[in-house]
Amino acid sequence: MKTTRAAFVPLLTAACLLAALAGPGSAQRQPRRAPDVVQSSEIYDTCKTLASAEFAGRLTGHQGYAAAAQWAAGRFKAWKMKPAFGRDNYLQGFPAPYTLVDEADMTLLFPGKADDGAETIEEVKLEAGRDFLPLLFTDSGRNEAEVVFAGWGISAPELGYDDYAGLEVKDRFVLCFRGTPDPADLRFEDHDQHRVRMKTARDKGALGVVYIYPEVSANPNGDRLPNFTPAEISEKTADLLFKEKDLTADQVKKSLFAYKRPLSMTLSARMRYGVVARHFPAGVGYNVVGWIEGRxxxxxxxxxxxxxxxxxxxRHMGLLFPGADDNASGSATVMEIARAFARSGRKxxxxxxxxxxxxxxxxxxxxxxxxxxxxxRFKTVAAMFNFDMTGAGDGAFCGVSAEPAAVKEAIEAANRQVNIVRGVRIIRRVGVRSSDFAPFFLKGIPVASFASNxxxxxxxxxGDTIYRINPDIMADIARVAFRAGLRLADL
Ligand SMILES: [Zn+2]
Structure with a gap:
């Protein structure tokens, strides 16, 4: 050991001397290679922490989210990121009213006839989280009412399309799909917003919208409307409702797409639906922002x-939505890029x-x-890189603005070293399903958005837990973005 160390001392000394003679500029030109400063174990640990029960599913406005934001701010501080909002303040607050759903029960009631001709009611009790879920901006309420099917739940007479035409929905539940008659027809885009669809149904006197989704999924994207109790049911559950018409939910949806005309109908089943929710109108959400000053x-x-x-x-009704892939993974990717900048010493x-x-x-x-x-202090944004769901799969996709070409070129050049991006497409427009790059894109800022495949x-x-996460994908996406971002910041 001793002889080995002695043999290296002169070499090290010579290297230090050369670096000192060359000055700090030379050290800038010889950074540690990007792959060395991104570590998949680190990024995985960050993702795991964010997805843990400690942060209660990170619902904006809720204390679980605030705790996650503070934890992330602490990491930024440890990596010596500058706080964006004055001394030690990494948090940018904004109003975020939110709702917690404590309990919900849903039962379908099917009228029928017994062998002796007597009228019967068959009750099918649904399971929360599997067959149905309240939409997470619901008010509390309890009702038993008829269910009417209203296609896409769109009333757009100005476009010559109205799922509600000839349909009485007052004091009933409105069953519909999420989507529009023609995804290529952008005039329907606005009507596809949850808020617009909810308001349409409420203004017509409905008790709630009941969305049909292939599988039920949590959705906090809406405003609480008084006495309005929207929910989601699975396609399998909707099949029970369409059975009297000899249809399945899938057939109905395909017909809506094929004919591009309303297929609204009343159904004989009734729905008994109760939900207990607490609304917090004064909720505050936070963006966590740290930065490195350009040289x-x-x-x-x-x-x-x-x-x-x-x-x-x-977390609602005892169900935790950990959001490991969506989007502890993307958050961990951004945090690892921040840490990579800190470790590399690159300015x-x-x-x-x-x-x-x-x-x-x-x-x-x-x-x-x-x-x-x-x-x-930031007068111009050269580029905005977004990361939404970077944790599952074995490759990545990337969308980029058409202009300037430098953004796409930087990503492609970086990817030649890392080889993880399987396709780069040009983002021409943003819609109601876009992620956080959209507000930047709409301001004319060049964007790129990464997701795993x-x-x-x-x-x-x-079930979106840490156990589905592939650390190497997050790390490779971080490597591509670190290199590409560095190149754009250095142009
Ligand atoms: Zn999401």
Whole structure:
């Protein structure tokens, strides 16, 4: 041991001397290679912590989310990121009313006839989390009422389309799919927003919208409407309701797409639905923001942003929605890129900003707030990189703005070293299903959005746990984005 060390001392000394003679600029040009500063074990641990029960599913506004935001801010501080909002303050607050659902029960009531001709009622009690879920902005309520099917739940007479035409929905539950008659027809886009669909049904006197989804999934993306109790049921459950028409939910949906005309109908089944929810109108959400100042005084007012949503759907009725893939994974990816910058000692010419957004699941609340209220020192955003669900699969996909070409080129160049991105597509427009890059894109800021190739099983379900997460995918996406972002920040 001793001789070995002695043999290396002169070499080390010579290397230090050379570095000292060359000055600090030389050290800048010889950073540790990107793959060395990204560690899959680290990123996995971050993802695991964020998805743990300690943070209660990170529902924006709730204390579980606030605790996760504070934990992440503590990590940013440990990595010597600059706080974006004054001394020691990494948090940007915004209003985020939220709801916790404590209990819910749903029963379907099917009228029939016994052998002797007597009228009967068959009751099918549904299981919360499997057959149905309240939408997570529901009011409390208890009702028993008829169910009417209203296609996509869209009333757009101005477009010559109305699922409600000739349908009486007052004091009834409105059963519908989520979508539009023609996904290619962008005029329907607005009507596909949950908030618009809920308001349409409520204004027509319905007790609640009952969405049909292939599988039920948690959804906090809406506003509480008084005495309105919306919910979701699985396609399997909807099959029971359509059985009297000799149809399945899948057949009905395919017909809606095929004919592009309303197929609304009354159904003979009734629904008994009770839900107990607590609403917190004064909830506050947070974006967590840390940054590294650019080394070039003439460019440090420009920045490259790495962002991901930290929030998920919370805990309701004893069901924890851990959101490991959605989006503890993307948050961990952004945090690992921040840590990689810290470890590498790299200070690019432009500033680099790391943001964990709140309120994405509620409709991009946090990213809209941040894009509208950028810290004033940043005059120009050179690029915004978004990460949404980077934890499941064996490869990655990336969407990028068409202009400037440098963004796509930087990602492709980085990927030649890492080889994880399986496809890069151009983002032409954003819609109601877009992620946190959308508010930036709409301001003309060049964006890129990364996701792993999935399958993203258990989407918005209790099964989205750390056990489905592939650490190497998150790490490789972090490596590509770190290299590409560095290149853009240094141009
Ligand atoms: Zn989500």
């Amino acid at each position: 070039d005084p003439s460019l440090r007012n420009e920045c490259v942003i790495f962002g991901a949503h930290l929030d998920h759907c919370g 690019p010419r432009r500033s680099v900003v790391f943001v964990l957004f709140g309120g994405e699941e509620m409709g991009l609340l946090g990213s809209k707030h941040f894009a509208d209220n950028l810290p004033s 999935g399958p993203h099983l258990a989407y918005h379900q209790p």
